Amino acid sequence: MSVIKVGTSSWADQTLVRSGWYPRAANTPSGRLDYYAGKFPLVEVDTSYYAVPTPETTQGWVEATGDDFTFNVKAYRLFTGHPTPVATLPADLRPSGGPARIRRRDLPPAAYDELWRRFRAALAPIAAADRLGAVLLQFPPWLARGEAARRRxxxxxxxxxxxxxxxxxxxxxxxxxxxxxxxxxxLREHGLTNCAVDMPQGHPESVPPILIATADLAMVRMHGHSTAWAGGDKEDRFRYAYADRELGIWSELLTELAGQADELHVLFNNCCAGQAQRDAERLAGLLTAGRVPAGAERSSRR
Incomplete structure (x- = not known):
């Protein structure tokens, strides 16, 4: 029987911290992660998209969670072709002069390889503890289908x-x-997980949620359906609360998808003031049918 894990795409964004979802006692980064890991078995590390963390930081994440907790880690944005502020690179790898935002072609090959080495070093403590679910390569909306894109x-x-x-x-x-x-x-040929997305449709960057597994791990990211997707700021784009009916339909679709893979990860990315956590808890409660309720309250791990 497939394992279904439900979580969210952040545990430390400021709107969540200010929302009151965390109890007052969870007032440190490690305390909040410990509390989060008591509620969910899975989280997506979003901060690694903005800057490569240090191994000391990721080791701290491991120590704040139990043996059954899983981290999915989003790849650094320079790797996947997004314009990247130079200031987010390690100081010794920043190109001198030039624009404030760069892409891969602007970084010397040796510096690019070193950046990958440091990214892998950051993930090593998570992998060594058998807590690494997957690395998420989230490509920009302008990466069109083609042979060059497939090679990349x-x-x-x-x-x-x-x-x-x-x-x-x-x-x-x-x-x-x-x-x-x-x-x-x-994707199947290369053993890559097809990350399906639930998102607003009808926009230039819209893609349909293709619920077909291409590897032993299946994945769905829930972006919501905000009416401010086009033109809104980041918070408005993801300000969305899933209705009970929507989550009921999704619980059935996800149960079917789980039958195609050994494991299914469901990440709520409607991260605005704790809404992702609330929706993830509600969905986890619906995913029964003989499976372990992935978002239910979990026993102490330490």
Missing amino acids: IAELADRCRPWRVAVELRHGSWFDGTAALETLAF
Whole structure:
């Protein structure tokens, strides 16, 4: 029987901290992570997209959680082709002069390889503790389907091996008509998890939630359906509360998807003032059918 793990795409964003979801006693970073891990078996590390953490930081995450807790880690944005502020790079790897935001082509090959070495070093404590679920490669909405893009995805995945890799594609060309079958075949051939997304439709960067597993790990990220997706700031884009009916439908769809893989990760990314945590708890309560309720209160681990 497949394992279904439900969690959220952050445990430390400021709107969550201010929302009152954490008790007053959980007033330190490690205390909040400890409390979160008592509620959920899974979290997505979002901060690694903005800057590569240190091994000391990730070791602290391991020590704040139990043996059955899982971290999915989002890859640093420079790796996946997003414009990256130079200031977020380690000081000794920052190119001198030039623009304030760079892309991969702006970094010398030796510095790029070293950045990957440090990213892998940061993940090593999590992997050594057998807590690393997958590395998430979230590609920008302008990465269109094509042979060059496929080579790039495969190259980045190879840099993550032997860890599991999930791929979130955000350009409609990957899933337009018969292209969806080709995309899924490509991911399956390379042993990559198809990261399906629930998101607003009808926008240039919209992709449909393709609920087909391409590896032993399946993954769904729940972005919500905010009406402010186009043109809104980040908080407004993800300000959305799932209705009971929506979560009921999703519980059935996810149960079916779980039957295609050994493990299913469901991450709520409607991170605004604790809404992701509330929705994740509600969904976990619906995912029964003989499975362990992934979001239920969990026993003490220490």
